[in-house]
Amino acid sequence: MMTTSGLEGITATQSAISSIIDDTLTYRGIIIDELAEQASFEEVLYLLLNGTLPKTESLAQLKKELVQYGTLQDEIVLLLKSFPKSAKPMDMLRTAVSALSLLDTEAKEISWENNQKRGLKIQAQIATIVAAIQRVREGKEILFPKQEYSFAQNFLYMLKGEVPDQIAIEAFNKALILHADHELNASTFSARVTVATLADIYAGIVSAIGTLSGPLHGGANEAVMEMLEEIGDIHHIRPYIYQALSEKRKIMGFGHRVYKKGDPRAKHLKAMSEKLAHITGERKLYEMSTIIEEIITREKGLLPNVDFYSASVYNSLGISKELFTPIFAVSRTSGWISHILEQYENNRLIRPRAEYVGPSKMSYIPLDIR
C-alpha cells in the first residue's frame, strides 16, 4: 500500500471552481490578478457559485439578498452575548454557525436551489456574526448590513459603527477576493469530506471553520501578527528570526504546500500593505515585514504566502488580530459553499485507507492480571 505524508501530491477530486496550475491561481478560469484589480467580492461570490460573472440584474439581486439575509435572529445575538469573555472569536464563530443550523426551520433536503439559497444566507450571516463578535467583545451594540452598502463596506461598517473610507473599502474588498477560494486546501477538503456523507451544509461549514483555525492554515495570519508584536522593533528582527530558525521553529506566513515559486496572492497584499502604510504614515509593520521576507527568502528559500502581508493590511485597517482568521472565514465561505454544492452534485463518500503500522497478534489481557 502506498502512503503519502499529508496526502502531498494526491489528486483527490475533480473540481471546476478554482485551479492552481504552474503557480497561477484562477477562479472559474479567470486569473486572480484580474479579479483582485477589477471585481467586487459580490461578483466573485456569484462567479464561484455559478461559474460565470453576473449580469447587472443578477448582481443587484445577489446584493439585495446578502443584505436581507445578513440580519441575525435574536437567539444568535443572545448566544454571542452569552459566551465567556475569554472565548476566542474563531471558536465563537464556529459555535454560532453551528447554532444557525438549529434555527433553520426550512427543510434541509439536499437540492441545489435550496442549498444555494442556504449557502447565501450562511455567507451573509457569517459576515454579520464576525463583526458582531467584535462588537460584543467591545460591549457595543450589534449592527446589521445596509442595502446601500457593498459587502466589504457593510462588514467594516458593522465592525466599526461608522462609514468606512474608500481606501479601506477597496483594500478590504480586495482582501476578500484574494482569500475567497483555493482549490483543495485543508478547510475546503474538510467541508467536502463532511458533506460527502450527505451531512448538511452547516455541518460542512462548521468542519471547515474548525480546520481553518489552525496556525498551519488560516490561523497563520493571526500568528504573523503575534510574531510582529513579539519582535516589536526593526532592530530586534535579526536576533528573533535567526534564533527561531536555529531552533527549527516555523516562521508564520511563509511556505506553501503547492506553490514553490511564490503565492500569487502575496504580491497584492504586499502592495496593499505598502499603500496603507504610506497613507496612514504607520510604516513600521510593513517595513518589518519586508525585512523578515528578505531574511527568510535568503536563508530558507521560502516565500510569503497569503497570510503574511494580510496581517499588516488588517492591522492598518484597525482590525484586532483575533479577528484576522474569522475574516478569512468570511471570505472563504464563498469557496466552501461552492465546493459543497459541487460535492453534492456529483457525490461519492470520501473514505481513503490507512496503512496499519501498529502491533499485531496481540491478546486481550483481563484487567486483574494486566
Ligand SMILES: CC(=O)SCCNC(=O)CCNC(=O)[C@H](O)C(C)(C)COP(=O)(O)OP(=O)(O)OC[C@H]1O[C@@H](n2cnc3c(N)ncnc32)[C@H](O)[C@@H]1OP(=O)(O)O
Ligand atoms: C492560507 C494558508 O493556509 S497558507 C499557509 C499558512 N501557514 C503558514 O504560514 C505556517 C507556516 N508554514 C508552514 O507550516 C508550511 O510551509 C505549510 C504548512 C504551509 C506547508 O507545509 P508542508 O508542505 O507540509 O511543508 P513542511 O511543513 O513539511 O515543510 C517542509 C520543510 O520546509 C520547512 N518549512 C516550511 N515552512 C516553513 C516556515 N514557514 N518556516 C520555517 N521552515 C519552514 C520545514 O521545517 C521543513 O523543513 P525540513 O524538511 O528541514 O524538516
Ligand SMILES: O=C([O-])CC(=O)C(=O)O
Ligand atoms: O491551499 C492551501 O493549502 C492553503 C491556502 O493557501 C489557502 O487555503 O488559501
